[in-house]
Amino acid sequence: MTRTAVVALGGNALAPEGESPSFERQEARATQMARAVLDLIDAGYRLVLTHGNGPQVGILALQQQEAAHLAPPQPLFVLGAMTQGQIGSLVVMALRNLRPAQPPPVVAVVSHVVVDAKDPAFGRPTKPVGPFLDLAEAQRLARQRGWEVAEDAGRGYRRLVPSPEPLVLLEADAIRTLLEAGFMVIASGGGGIPVARDGDRLVGVEAVIDKDLAAQRLASSIGAQALIMITAVDQVQVDYGTPRARPLHEISAEEAQGYLEAGQFPAGSMGPKVSAAVRFLAAGGELAVITSPEHILEALRGGHGTRIVSPSQARSARRG
Numbered sequence: 001m002t003r004t005a006v007v008a009l010g011g012n013a014l015a016p017e018g019e020s021p022s023f024e025r026q027e028a029r030a031t032q033m034a035r036a037v038l039d040l041i042d043a044g045y046r047l048v049l050t051h052g053n054g055p056q057v058g059i060l061a062l063q064q065q066e067a068a069h070l071a072p073p074q075p076l077f078v079l080g081a082m083t084q085g086q087i088g089s090l091v092v093m094a095l096r097n098l099r100p101a102q103p104p105p106v107v108a109v110v111s112h113v114v115v116d117a118k119d120p121a122f123g124r125p126t127k128p129v130g131p132f133l134d135l136a137e138a139q140r141l142a143r144q145r146g147w148e149v150a151e152d153a154g155r156g157y158r159r160l161v162p163s164p165e166p167l168v169l170l171e172a173d174a175i176r177t178l179l180e181a182g183f184m185v186i187a188s189g190g191g192g193i194p195v196a197r198d199g200d201r202l203v204g205v206e207a208v209i210d211k212d213l214a215a216q217r218l219a220s221s222i223g224a225q226a227l228i229m230i231t232a233v234d235q236v237q238v239d240y241g242t243p244r245a246r247p248l249h250e251i252s253a254e255e256a257q258g259y260l261e262a263g264q265f266p267a268g269s270m271g272p273k274v275s276a277a278v279r280f281l282a283a284g285g286e287l288a289v290i291t292s293p294e295h296i297l298e299a300l301r302g303g304h305g306t307r308i309v310s311p312s313q314a315r316s317a318r319r320g
Contacts (some may be wrong), residue, residue: 004046004179005226005300008215008276009033011052013230013293014087021055026090034094036293037184041104043297045226046179049091050218052211053083053190054129061130076129076161077193077204084110084189091186106184112170112202113192113209113217119164127163127208132156162207166192166214172221179222188218216276220283226300227280227288229273234292236274236306238264250307253281277308286310 014029015021040047057079064073074082088108096103125148133141138149138157148160169175169188178185191209195202212229219227235247238259251259257278265271270290277288289296291305299305 002044002046003226004048004222004224005040005228006048006050006215006219006222006224007037007040007228007296008212008230009049009051009293010229010231011054011211012232013051014090015055016232021059027094030087030090030094031098033293034091034098036296037091037095038098038104039297040300041184043300047184048175048179048218048222048224049184049186050188050211050215051087051091051186051190053080053087056083056086057190058130065131075204076206076208077195080190080193080208081110084108084193087189088186095184104184105182106186107178108186109171109175109178111188111192112195113166113188113214114168114170114202115164115194115196115205115207115209116167117196117198117205119162121162121164122205122207123162125160125162127161127210128152128158129161129208130159132158162205163210164194164205164207166209166217169214169218169221170195172218175218176222188214210272212272212276213279216280216283219280219285223284225286227277227285228296228300229276229288229290230293230296231270231273231290232292234295234305236265236270236290240264240270248306250302250309252309253278256308274308281308281310 013033014026019025037047037049060079060082092106092108095106132155135157141147142149149157150160152158169192171187175185175187191211191214194205194207194209196205215229216227237245237247239245256274259265260274265274273290280288288308289299289305291299295304299307
């Protein structure tokens with residue numbers, strides 16, 4: 001049976017912090033990511049690729065802010081749609097250019113994720129977005145636009161927006177159909193375009209959905225067997241940053257949940273990835289992997305990264 005995997009690239013995969021986010025650099029990074037993806041295709045996996053978009057949205061927000069006197073700024077959810085197209089195009093071209101004689105069938109799908117307009121997250125914005133601002137500018141924009149702002153990582157002030165729970169991926173049926181037809185699909189970029197129901201209408205909302213939780217919703221919606229979350233480190237660690245730090249190679253979903261409840265994985269770091277893994281396995285998935293892009297295939301085979309497995313797999317491994 002052909003196995004389906006969802007691969008979730010981190011928000012900085014194409015534009016790492018400290019590196020110029022020029023088109024040329026993002027194009028080069030997309031080519032690196034595409035090589036890892038092709039290895040999975042060669043290994044026989046059907047793939048859906050999803051990605052973060054934080055740096056790209058930040059650039060667009062900055063450009064919109066600077067040009068506000070020339071053209072009206074667009075809502076945040078529109079910037080999300082724009083960057084889905086931008087990053088989808090980069091990855092499609094990278095995949096095709098690596099194998100011009102036999103390009104892989106790949107398509108990018110602009111994707112919408114339904115959230116609950118009454119989600120408590122709308123009452124407590126926590127997700128920093130957009131450019132870093134000095135205090136005076138942040139306060140001015142907060143007064144002018146009704147934003148909530150806060151200091152972020154000691155580097156300046158940023159706008160805070162809600163991060164509601166992803167409920168339904170509207171394009172799930174289309175993605176399944178494309179997979180069954182042999183396509184690799186790029187979807188749900190940046191956590192998806194957040195929309196809410198207003199009677200019979202869908203309306204965009206000013207929010208950012210956590211990309212890892214959205215990747216889990218995507219993977220569960222299409223019946224994927226594996227969820228692969230790509231980050232800057234090779235493995236997850238417990239007691240990170242202390243002399244007791246140790247990497248996790250393979251753990252059960254129950255162990256992962258225990259570490260979450262013990263506060264081992266902060267919300268702004270590994271927390272969402274481990275939470276997404278636990279949810280994916282609870283919904284019937286078989287394997288969740290957290291690793292760096294260089295080690296995706298090795299991690300799937302058990303030789304690298306952090307593997308979080310379903311209870312049945314954990315029992316089988318113990319019997320073996």
